[in-house]
Amino acid sequence: MNESIRKVRLDGPPPRHATQASPTVAPTDARAMAPTQPVAKPERATKLRQVAFLALLVGALVYTAQQRRPIGPSAGALDVKILVSRVPADQSAPLRIGTYNIHGGKGTDGRRDLPRIAGVLGGLDFVGLNEVLGSDWFADEDQAATLGRQLKMTSLYTPTEERWFHAKFGNGLLTKLDVTSWQVVPLARTYGKSFRNLLHVRARAANGTPVNIVVTHIDRSDDRERHAQLRTVAEYFVGLQKPAVLLGDMNSDADDPEIERLLKNADVVDVLGKARGFQTPRHIDWIFTRGVEVVDAGLTPAGPSDHPHVWAELTIPAQE
Helix, strand or coil, rough: CCHHHHHHHHHCCCCCCCCCCCCCCCCCCCHHHHCCCCCCCHHHHHHHHHHEEEEEEHHHHHHCCCCCECCCCCEECCCCCCCCCCCCCCCEEEEEEEEEEEEHHHHCCEEECCCHHHHHHHCCCCEEEEEEEEECCCCCCHHHHHHHHHCCCCCEEEEEEEEEHHHHHHHHECCCCEEEEEEEEECCCCCCCEEEEEEEEEECCCCEEEEEEEEEEECCCCHHHHHHHHHHHHHHHHHCCCCCCEEEEEECCCCHHHHHHHCCCCCEEHHHHHHHHCCCCCCCEEEEEEECCCEEEEEEECCCCCCCEEEEEEEEECCC
């Protein structure tokens, strides 16, 4: 009987006091439950790095391109196609000369119009030009060359500085005089913003007399720079053999001490002062002469440019 009871207990349901095992539940991890962030693909990361590198490269290129860089000295000869009418060597010769800061061809109305500039310069034998723009991606020739074509005069562009990988800005000339040689002398820059130069031209008047002509544009951004450059140009001019002419935008009026010092030289003549006296309005564009006779001089008001055009009729003495 005991054996039967043992079998029944073994085969029957478990006793009431026995507990059943509960299913095991893994502990909860908050980090594991958080939504996963998308992982950037290697290709996308590479493209981002390439874009960043390209942006830095473009920025460096733009910064470098817009910086002003000086253009050094140069020299040469000029093949003048159309010359002034010749006169005998034993006679004096007329010379009609002018200086014009063309402001890149932009007038007081804000409009850029080189034919309007050319209209002011007709009838001259030699013109010194300031603030001439060079060729670039939008213009295939410098402004001096354009004016030369329009006026049927030989041109020369002498840039002072380079920007945006082009000879951007400088001086120039238009001539019907026979130019035997020309030389560009950079002016020192210590305090100012822009680079400047002087252009020394050795020409022959209609009677064959050699004439030294200097074209320049003085910086105005710092008075110390302006005075130093003006002094350098004045000393250069006074040291030339006569006859000699100095013309350009000096960025200095008659009260400037450097202008006063230049005019203290007994043989230096201010053509406007000589021809017009006290009737001359305030101006910063000048023509000075040594060893020539001033017949007449005048000033065409601003309009085609933000500067007036100063002109003079001179007489070059016969060859000795």
